[in-house]
Amino acid sequence: MSDWVNRMTNSTGGRRLCRAENYVQLRRFGVVFFLLFAMAFAALPQHASAQSYRFTSVQIEGNQRIGGDAILTYAGIARGKTVSAAELNDAYQRIVGSGLFEKVEITPRGNTLVIAVREYPTINRISVEGNRRLKDDALTALIESKPRRVFSPSVAEADAAIIAAAYNQEGRLSAKVTPRIIRRSDNRVDVIFEVFEGGVIEIERLSFVGNEQFSDGRLRRVLSTKQAGLLRSLIRADTYIPDRIEFDKQVLRDFYLSRGYVDMRITGVNAELTEERDAYFLVVNVQEGQQFKFGNITTTSEINDADAEEFQAALKIKSGVVYSPSLVENSIARMERLALKKGLNFVRIEPRITRNERDLTLDVEFVLSRGQRVFVERIDIEGNTTTQDRVIRRQFRIVEGDPFNPREIRQSAERIRALGFFEKADVQAREGSSPDQVIVDVDVIEKPTGSLSFGGSYSTNGGFGLLMNLKEDNFLGRGQKLSLSMSGASDNAIYGLRFTEPAFLGRDVQFDFDISYRETESNYANYDTNIASFSPGFTFPLSDNGRLGLYYAARWGEMKAADGATTGGIVDSEIAQAGLWSSSVGYKYTFDSRRTGLNPNAGWLFEFGQELAGLGGDSEFVKTTAKAVAQTKVMHEEVTLRASLEAGMLNYSGTTTGRSIDRFQIGSGIMRGFEPDGIGPREYDSGTGVNDSLGGDMFAVARLEAEFPLGLPEEYGVTGGLFYDIGSVWGLSNSGAATGSVLYEDFSARHVIGMTIFWTTPIGPLRFNFSKALRKEDFDQEQTFNVSIATTF
Incomplete structure (x- = not known):
């Protein structure tokens, strides 16, 4: 037992001894290795930091277009100067950073620095x-x-x-x-x-969340972004464009603000791709808030020379009217014009608004105070390569040296954009040569203003026709408009030339010049016509909403017997007169309430004019016309109600009796439900088959119309309407030449009821009228269906 223990003890001690000896040897080796590594490591940075170069010459290789001096300038290394390796690296980076070289190498060769480059092509x-x-x-x-x-x-x-x-x-x-x-x-x-190019990402559906006062369809009509519909291959407004959506958000805010919803907010716009990843579902989240109206409207003055009551009287807005920021802006502009008229400069008008939550009104106090004395030093215009400077300058109501008015500058910018000559028009003000001087910078980018178009037309009255129109809205860069049009159908041909100078002699006076020639082969009368006209005129403002036009008109016309037609005595006598001239002067007054926009949902138009002939020529007459139109929107602006009244009267003097082509004729454009020349006085003889429409010396028409949605997707652009027309044509100054009976010389009202389909198409707004005459005369020529271009007043 003891021997076994002794053996085990001896063997264990031997192993311990061997392990100790190995440890000592390993430690000695590690110390030696560490010392060698430390010496080498210490030697390296000392060598690098001490590395420097001194070049007596620089050799540049590979450059073809870029001069050697230019490359040395980029490198920033001078001959004979000591540079370090880091500075060589900086020189390399500078040459590469110039963007002129595809490859750069810097190589020291003794006292020579070699810079090898490969230029970009x-x-x-x-x-x-x-x-x-x-x-x-x-x-x-x-x-x-x-x-x-x-x-x-x-x-x-x-x-x-x-x-x-x-x-x-x-x-x-x-x-x-x-x-x-x-x-x-x-x-x-x-x-x-x-x-x-990829495919177009369309907006499959555009909807709204949170809107209670206005339907999705009404809000969709506000936005320029549309949802894809039946004509998606022709309409680009249904594509998803983020920038356009941002613009539409502002348009939507303005829509609500102009209707008194001052707390309206857009909380978000969510766009989600469809499963096919080829379209978006667009959802606009809105918070409408409450509608506010104007409360108390007052004016106070902090200027001794400004009478608050006089400025108060200049205001047009009244308490109880739905609040709109544009009305406040218009009121401020009106007050500023009054201040200038009274010789008061630097008048600052500040609207102070007080909110009344109880009755949902906003009290507005206009405070007149003395503003900072700042003048316009000059107006700089850049970017107009075709448009003359004076065309842009006349959009400003101020000139160099006038008091600076920021509001007037903003309005001038809007007028410049409204010209339609520029893709972009930026107007900014900056400090001039002194703190009390301002320089107005106008930066524009022009766009094409001329067009040459060819097309076709169709109407139930004229059949198919061809159209050609040459138009230039900025003729010779002078802001003038020039158009030449030609059209022809199976029964008529029309040629026209029109020229417009919007600022005659640099003033707010519009000059118009019209020449036209028309040939007709009537399908409804037993005669053909040739008519030429020439008319220059001037139009100028009388008030914010009123315009007065003065013009001269020269007109030549002749009637010719149609092939194989049988005509009565009156038409025969008119044909026998051959070509006749009329020379006249006239005026036309127009009052349009929409110019000031006091109510975005309603407006009215009134026109009254007279033409006096007898300044030479073959005819003497006084022609009087009048028209009144009113329109409003009801049922959350979903339904448009429109009413109009139009009338005219011809008074002949001397031996003039007038002809059929000079008298009033009611066609589908004035009163629906009848063919052109379908109502009014006519000569009738059953024995000879004569049935000639003669026109009348007087007419009157009342039109009532409602337009409303049909429940179809808005992107189809289809709406419906109902109308009721009452009208008549009567009076005849040449009835004595009749060989047959003259019918309907006296007033006899016709009544027409019908429905309309409005369709907004890429070629223009069309209207399809389906009508039924409730009351008519025996020989009236009814028209139960008609297609025409839709127009608004």
Whole structure:
């Protein structure tokens, strides 16, 4: 037992001894290795930090277009100067950062520094491939890369992103653009942008949440963004464009604010892709709040020379009217004009609004105070390559040296944009040469203003026809309008030339010049006509809503017997007169309440004019016409009610009796339910078959109409309407020449009821009238269906 223990003890001690010896040897080796590593490590940084260069010459290789001095300037290394390795690296980075070189190498060779470069190639040409929706010229105008410039990969990538963004604005969010190059000789490249246009991401459904006062359909009509419908292949407004949605959010806010909903907020706009990922569901969340009206309207003055009562009398808004910010703006502008008229400069008008939660009214106090004395130093205009400066300057009501008015500057900017000559028009004010001087900068980007269009037309009266229209809205850059039109159908041809100068002699006076010629082969009368007219005139404002037009008119017309037609004595006598001239002067007064926009849901129009002929020519008469139209929207603006009354009277003097082409004729344009020349005095003889419409010396028509939705999706653009027309044509000054009986010389009212289908199409708003005459005369010619262009007053 003891021997076994002794053996075990001896063996254990031996192992311990061996382990200790190995440990000592390993430790010695580690110490030696550490000392060697530390010496090497210590030697390295001392060597690097001490490395420096001194070059007596610089050799540049590989440059072809870029001069050696320019490269040395980028490097920033002077001959004979001591530089470190870090400074060499900085020089390398500067040369690379210039963006001119595809490859750069810097190599020290003794006392010589060798800079080897490979220049970026020049662009030989630029092309766009794969694009169908957007033209090459439109895309290349957006990018920075141009022929004969140095090619830069970073610039090409940025240009590709710009082209893709242009497609995004067209609703093609999946568009991809890849820049590629084709190398040519002499270090040139062709740059090609390969375009994958992708499909249009449409808005499948546009809906609203939280709207109680206005339906989804009414709000959708406010926005420029539309949802896809029957004509989705023709309408681009149904594409998903984020920027347009942001614009529509502001439009929606303005819509509610103009109707008194001052607390309206848009809490969010949610856009979700469909399962097929080819369309969006767009949901707009709104909080309407309560509708407010104007409460007490008062004016106070802090200026001794300004009478508060006089300025109060200039206001048009009254208590109880639905609140609208535009009415407040119009009132301030009216007060400012009154202050200028009284010779008061630098008058500041501040509206102070007090909110009354109990009765939901807003009290407005207009405070007149003396503003800061700031003058307009000058008006700078840039970007107008075609439009003359004076066209833009006359949109300002102020000139250099006048007191500065920020409100007037904003209104001037709106007038410049309303011209329609510019894609963009920015008007900004900045400090001038001194703190009391302001410089107004106008920066515009012009757009094409001329058009040449060809098309076709169809009407139930005239049949099919061809149209050609040459139009220029900014003729010679002078802001003038010039149009030449020609149209022809199976029974008529019309040629017209119109010229308009909106600011005659630099004043707020519009000059118009019209020439027209018309040939007709009537399907409804037994004679053909040739009519030419010439009419210059002036129109100028009398008030905020009133306009007065003065004009001269020269008119020539002749009637010709139609082939194979049988006519009565009156028409025969009129044909026998051959061509006759009339020379007249006239005026027309128009009052349109919509100019001031006191009520966005209602408005009315009144027109009254007279024409006096006898200044030479073959006719002497006084022609009087009048028209009144009123319109309003009810049932949360879903239904539009419209009423109009129109009348006219001809008074002949001397031996003039008038002809059928000079008298009033009621066709489908004035009174629905009857063919052109379908009612009024006519000569009738059953024995000879004569049935001639003669027109009348007087007419009167009353029209009542309602327009309402039909429950169809709004994107179809289809609404319905009902109408009721009452009218008559009567009076005849030439009845003595009749060989047969003259019917309906006296007043006899016709009554027509009907329904209308309104359809907004890409070619224009159409209306389809289905009518039934409730009361008519025996020989009236009824028309139960008619297609025409829809118009509004």
